Amino acid sequence: MKISIENVNSHEKKTEMLCGFVIENSDNVLGLDRTLYNEPLKQSLIDMGGKFAKTVVIPSNQKANRILLAGLGKKEKISSDAIRFVSGKIAQIAKELRLKEFSIILPSESSFNLESSVTQVIEGCKLSLYKFETYKTEKGHTAPDISILSADSKKIMKVAKIAEIIADGAIFTKSIANLPPNECTPTTLANFARDVAKKNKMRCTVIAKQELKKKGFGGISAVGQGSKNEPKLIILEHGRKTREKPIVLVGKAVTFDTGGISLKPGEKMDEMKFDKCGGCTVLGIMKAVSELKLPVNVVGIIPSVENMPGGESYRPGDIIKLYNGKTAEILNTDAEGRLILADALSFGEKHYSPKAIIDFATLTGACIIALGTNVAGIVSNNEKLKQKIIDASKKTSEDVWELPLNDDYMDMIKSDVADMKNIGIGRAAGTITAAAFLRNAIRDTPWIHFDIAGVAWTQVATKEKPYNPKGATGFGVRLILNYLQNQL
Numbered sequence: 474m475k476i477s478i479e480n481v482n483s484h485e486k487k488t489e490m491l492c493g494f495v496i497e498n499s500d501n502v503l504g505l506d507r508t509l510y511n512e513p514l515k516q517s518l519i520d521m522g523g524k525f526a527k528t529v530v531i532p533s534n535q536k537a538n539r540i541l542l543a544g545l546g547k548k549e550k551i552s553s554d555a556i557r558f559v560s561g562k563i564a565q566i567a568k569e570l571r572l573k574e575f576s577i578i579l580p581s582e583s584s585f586n587l588e589s590s591v592t593q594v595i596e597g598c599k600l601s602l603y604k605f606e607t608y609k610t611e612k613g614h615t616a617p618d619i620s621i622l623s624a625d626s627k628k629i630m631k632v633a634k635i636a637e638i639i640a641d642g643a644i645f646t647k648s649i650a651n652l653p654p655n656e657c658t659p660t661t662l663a664n665f666a667r668d669v670a671k672k673n674k675m676r677c678t679v680i681a682k683q684e685l686k687k688k689g690f691g692g693i694s695a696v697g698q699g700s701k702n703e704p705k706l707i708i709l710e711h712g713r714k715t716r717e718k719p720i721v722l723v724g725k726a727v728t729f730d731t732g733g734i735s736l737k738p739g740e741k742m743d744e745m746k747f748d749k750c751g752g753c754t755v756l757g758i759m760k761a762v763s764e765l766k767l768p769v770n771v772v773g774i775i776p777s778v779e780n781m782p783g784g785e786s787y788r789p790g791d792i793i794k795l796y797n798g799k800t801a802e803i804l805n806t807d808a809e810g811r812l813i814l815a816d817a818l819s820f821g822e823k824h825y826s827p828k829a830i831i832d833f834a835t836l837t838g839a840c841i842i843a844l845g846t847n848v849a850g851i852v853s854n855n856e857k858l859k860q861k862i863i864d865a866s867k868k869t870s871e872d873v874w875e876l877p878l879n880d881d882y883m884d885m886i887k888s889d890v891a892d893m894k895n896i897g898i899g900r901a902a903g904t905i906t907a908a909a910f911l912r913n914a915i916r917d918t919p920w921i922h923f924d925i926a927g928v929a930w931t932q933v934a935t936k937e938k939p940y941n942p943k944g945a946t947g948f949g950v951r952l953i954l955n956y957l958q959n960q961l
């Protein structure tokens with residue numbers, strides 16, 4: 474799929490399908506040349522009424538073979554997701570029609586921000602055209618090329634290129650996160666990281682089992698010891714030529730979470746192949762950061778394990794020593810994410826003295842109970858960082874909601890026999906007690922934790938969006954890249 478930005482008037486564009494946006498109850502298609510308004514078009518415009526995500530395809534005998542009208546809804550209610558959502562729908566229609574290419578007219582009215590619009594068109598189209606079909610012997614139709622028509626083509630060329638790289642980052646995240654657990658082990662993830670690093674001149678270090686143990690990564694070692702697919706700690710470094718403190722990104726990558734000795738019930742256990750989504754998010758971000766050559770120092774740290782039951786597994790009752798020297802009593806081997814993250818967070822803080830640490834993890838089922846499957850939980854120790862993240866989240870429509878973390882929650886993970894225990898009290902505030910465990914792994918670096926258990930892949934209660942087809946969603950990639958760009 475190729476995307477081009479063209480300064481061509483809509484009636485002069487030779488294309489299989491010319492697509493224009495319509496605001497509810499208006500009698501015009503944004504940017505569509507008046508000569509293209511024939512009777513069927515005018516009637517269709519009245520019929521569809523510009524209602525949100527309504528579309529209609531009208532045959533045309535001009536240079537365009539068809540004209541597609543796409544509703545954006547009420548003017549005062551057009552959200553920062555509307556163009557992304559509707560563009561995704563347009564792209565899917567084009568694919569169903571098996572078109573080789575189609576064109577979208579970018580709205581130029583002052584109520585639309587040009588840069589935001591072109592970003593949303595590109596994200597919506599690219600993300601909705603991605604399909605995980607690696608394991609289908611019969612592949613679907615190839616994705617059509619896209620022309621974006623705009624009189625301001627020069628102004629938006631650069632933003633469009635950035636949007637493409639960011640969308641590709643999210644797609645990369647999805648494509649790895651969707652891999653089945655027999656095909657994607659910690660070793661596979663490490664190899665993906667090495668590939669990305671090589672292509673984009675990043676430094677990549679992988680710490681293997683023996684060394685992890687020797688260096689005191691007690692959490693990663695304990696969780697990883699039950700599987701013959703050995704644990705890895707993957708580190709990617711972008712920039713680092715200046716002395717500027719880096720931003721450290723940490724992502725949970727449990728390539729399969731059976732629960733270990735505290736085995737999960739069978740129902741939906743297959744979904745635990747998505748327990749590596751946090752790590753995949755970090756990989757996708759690092760790929761895009763390096764392709765964009767962002768002038769910030771960013772380090773990605775991905776602790777990766779497979780959580781399996783077996784003769785060598787860690788057990789409930791075990792007491793382990795984490796990377797920062799604190800001890801943890803294991804009361805449930807299914808609360809494994811916090812153990813591997815604690816090691817990675819402490820390591821990140823110690824070795825990089827970062828400006829900020831941001832972590833992503835499919836950490837708790839409790840987060841789905843609290844916030845559902847369309848909003849990620851966030852927990853932070855820093856107001857400023859949190860506000861920046863919330864601002865970015867609004868721009869990229871990756872919704873977040875803050876949960877509190879005060880000392881009373883910290884008390885809930887105190888152990889009788891060790892510094893901490895790896896679960897809280899019963900099921901109370903499960904997402905927060907997990908975050909409390911992570912909080913203990915860092916000293917005072919500004920930190921924000923994303924619990925993406927509900928949003929990292931599509932589940933029964935997930936709101937359907939054309940740009941979020943079934944499977945991994947790549948949640949967080951666009952958000953963090955927006956945040957990092959605003960750091961400059």
Ligand code: BES
Nearest residue numbers: 748805807808835836837838839896926
């Ligand atoms: N990976 C799971 C969390 C999860 C569950 C994510 C369902 C998405 C959907 C995590 O490792 C886990 O099992 N957490 C336990 C913690 C509990 C034992 C304190 C949970 O949420 O039940």
Ligand code: ZN
Nearest residue numbers: 730807808809
């Ligand atoms: Zn678990």
Ligand code: ZN
Nearest residue numbers: 727730748810
């Ligand atoms: Zn898990």
